[in-house]
Amino acid sequence: MKKWGLSLGAGLLALVIQGALATLVVPPWCPDLGLLVVLCLGLRWRGLAAGLVLAGLLGFSADLLSGSLVGQHALLRVLVFAGAFIAGRQLNLKGGMPLVAFVFAATLAYGIGAALISQFFLEMGWPPASVWAEGILHAVINGLCAPWVAAWVQLLGVWAGDEDGATRALPIESSRRPI
Amino acid sequence: MPGFLNRLAAPIVFLALVLIATITMVRDRGDAGAENRRDLPWWRGALLEIAIPIQRTAAAPFDALGDTWNRYVDLVGIQEENQELRTRIILLEDENLQFREALVASDHLERIAAMRDDFETPMLPAEVVGLDVSPWFRSVLVDRGNQHGVRAGHPVVTEQGVVGLITRTSPGAAKIMLVLDRQSTIDAVVQRSRARGLLRGLGAGELEFEFVVRESDVVVGDLIMTSGLGGLYPKGLRLGRIVALEEPGGSLVQIARVRPMVDFGRLEQVFVMLRRGPTLDLLYGPNAPEPPAKPELLPAPASPVDSPGPPEPPPPPGPIETARVDRP
Numbered sequence: 001m002k003k004w005g006l007s008l009g010a011g012l013l014a015l016v017i018q019g020a021l022a023t024l025v026v027p028p029w030c031p032d033l034g035l036l037v038v039l040c041l042g043l044r045w046r047g048l049a050a051g052l053v054l055a056g057l058l059g060f061s062a063d064l065l066s067g068s069l070v071g072q073h074a075l076l077r078v079l080v081f082a083g084a085f086i087a088g089r090q091l092n093l094k095g096g097m098p099l100v101a102f103v104f105a106a107t108l109a110y111g112i113g114a115a116l117i118s119q120f121f122l123e124m125g126w127p128p129a130s131v132w133a134e135g136i137l138h139a140v141i142n143g144l145c146a147p148w149v150a151a152w153v154q155l156l157g158v159w160a161g162d163e164d165g166a167t168r169a170l171p172i173e174s175s176r177r178p179i
Numbered sequence: 180m181p182g183f184l185n186r187l188a189a190p191i192v193f194l195a196l197v198l199i200a201t202i203t204m205v206r207d208r209g210d211a212g213a214e215n216r217r218d219l220p221w222w223r224g225a226l227l228e229i230a231i232p233i234q235r236t237a238a239a240p241f242d243a244l245g246d247t248w249n250r251y252v253d254l255v256g257i258q259e260e261n262q263e264l265r266t267r268i269i270l271l272e273d274e275n276l277q278f279r280e281a282l283v284a285s286d287h288l289e290r291i292a293a294m295r296d297d298f299e300t301p302m303l304p305a306e307v308v309g310l311d312v313s314p315w316f317r318s319v320l321v322d323r324g325n326q327h328g329v330r331a332g333h334p335v336v337t338e339q340g341v342v343g344l345i346t347r348t349s350p351g352a353a354k355i356m357l358v359l360d361r362q363s364t365i366d367a368v369v370q371r372s373r374a375r376g377l378l379r380g381l382g383a384g385e386l387e388f389e390f391v392v393r394e395s396d397v398v399v400g401d402l403i404m405t406s407g408l409g410g411l412y413p414k415g416l417r418l419g420r421i422v423a424l425e426e427p428g429g430s431l432v433q434i435a436r437v438r439p440m441v442d443f444g445r446l447e448q449v450f451v452m453l454r455r456g457p458t459l460d461l462l463y464g465p466n467a468p469e470p471p472a473k474p475e476l477l478p479a480p481a482s483p484v485d486s487p488g489p490p491e492p493p494p495p496p497g498p499i500e501t502a503r504v505d506r507p
Binding site: 016017018019020021022023024026027028030031032033035048049052053056059060061064065066067068069070071072074075078079082110111114115117118121122124125127128130131133134135138 | 188191193196200201207208223227235237244307308309310311312317320346354357361381383384385444
C-alpha cells in the first residue's frame with residue numbers, strides 16, 4: 001500500500017513537472033514523464049490488479065491536464081501498463097539499450113492508439129506525416145530518458161521497502177511436489 | 180475458491196477500467212450540447228484547482244531558466260530586430276496619422292465612437308501554466324476560469340495572433356485547444372487578395388490552408404486572417420503566413436502550408452476574448468459577455484487586429500484593457 005501511494009504521488013508529480021517543463025522545452029523534445037513512470041512501474045510491479053488501478057488513475061489525471069478526450073489517456077495507460085507488465089516478465093529489459101528500445105516502441109504504440117481513438121470518436125483523419133515525424137522524435141526522446149526514470153522508479157521501490165528494489169524474484173512454478 | 184477469485188481479479192479490473200474509460204470518452208464526446216457540461220464537474224474542477232498552483236510552482240524554476248536564456252544568452256540578431264521594429268513603428272505611426280486625418284475629414288469619427296460598444300471585446304489576460312507534451316494533442320492550460328468570466332468557446336489571442344479556443348473551464352483554470360490541434364478548422368481569408376479558404380491544424384508546427392484554385396490569388400508570403408464567417412473567431416485576427424504552396428494537379432482545391440503567427444514554443448501570456456462567436460451562441464445560449472469577478476489592470480495585446488481599420492479615440496479608463504475587433 002505504501003508503494004502504491006508513493007507511486008501514485010510520483011506519477012502525479014511527473015505529470016505536473018512535464019507540463020511545466022514543456023513551457024521551456026518545446027514539444028516534441030519534452031519527454032512524457034507521466035507515460036514513462038507508468039511504463040517503468042509496469043516493468044517492475046507485482047500484483048497486476050492494483051497496478052492497473054494505479055495506471056488508470058494516472059491516466060485520468062493526465063486527461064485532466066491534457067487536450068485529449070476524457071478517458072483517452074486512461075485507456076491507453078491501462079493498456080500500456082498491462083503490456084509493460086507482461087513484457088517485464090517475458091523479456092530481459094534490464095540493460096539500457098533493451099529498455100530504450102522497449103520504451104521507444106511503447107511510445108509509438110501509444111501514439112498509434114491515440115490516433116486510432118481520435119479517429120474513431122472524433123472522426124478525425126489519420127495524422128499527416130509531419131505529426132508522425134514528431135511522434136517518432138518524441139518516442140526517441142522518451143526512450144533516451146527511460147533509463148533515468150527507471151532508476152528513479154527503482155529508487156522509489158527501495159524507499160518503499162519493496163524487495164531490494166532492483167530485482168524481482170521470478171515466480172518459478174512447477175507441477176512437481178517438493179520431495 | 181479465493182485462489183480462483185485472485186486469478187480473476189486482474190482480468191476483471193482490466194475490463195472494468197477499459198469499460199469506464201470508454202464510457203467516459205463516449206460521454207465526453209457527447210458533451211458538445213449544454214454549457215454547464217462544458218464546465219468541468221466539481222470533483223475534476225477541484226483536482227484542476229489543486230494542480231494549477233502546484234504546476235505554477237513547478238514551472239517557476241523552468242521559467243527563470245528560460246528568462247535567463249532569452250534575456251542574457253539568446254540575443255543573436257536582437258539589434259537588427261530592434262532597428263527593424265523601430266522603423267516599422269515610425270511607418271505605422273505615420274500611416275495611423277493619415278487615417279485619422281482622413282476620417283476626421285469625412286466626419287466618420289463620431290459614428291464610429293457611437294458604435295464602439297458593438298466593436299469592442301473585453302480581453303482578459305491569462306498565464307499559461309501547462310502544455311501538452313505529446314504531438315497527438317495540442318492544448319494548453321491557463322490560470323483563469325469561469326470565476327473570471329471565461330467560458331467554453333471564447334477565442335484566445337496574443338499580440339502576435341490567434342492562439343486557439345477555450346474548450347473546458349473550471350472555477351480557476353481553463354483548457355485551450357490550440358489552432359495547431361487537428362480538431363481546429365478556421366474560416367480564413369488572405370489579407371491581400373481576400374481569397375477565402377479553410378485553415379486546418381495538422382497537429383504539428385504548421386497549418387494547412389485549403390482554398391479553391393479558380394480565381395484565387397494566393398502567393399508565398401501572404402498573410403492569412405480570420406474571415407469571421409465561421410462564427411467562432413472574430414474577423415481580422417492574424418493567423419499565419421503562407422510558406423509553401425502545393426501543386427494542385429487536377430484538383431479544384433489547392434493546399435498551402437502556413438506558419439502560425441504565434442510562437443507556440445514561447446507561449447507565456449495570452450488574452451481571452453470574453454465574447455463568443457454566433458455559432459457557439461447557437462450551441463450554448465445568449466452571447467452575454469461576463470465581466471470577470473476580479474477586474475484587473477493588465478496590458479492587452481498591442482493590436483490583435485491586423486487589417487488597417489478606422490482609428491478610434493483612446494479608450495476610457497476601465498477595469499479591463501480592451502482591443503477592437505470587428506464583430507462577426
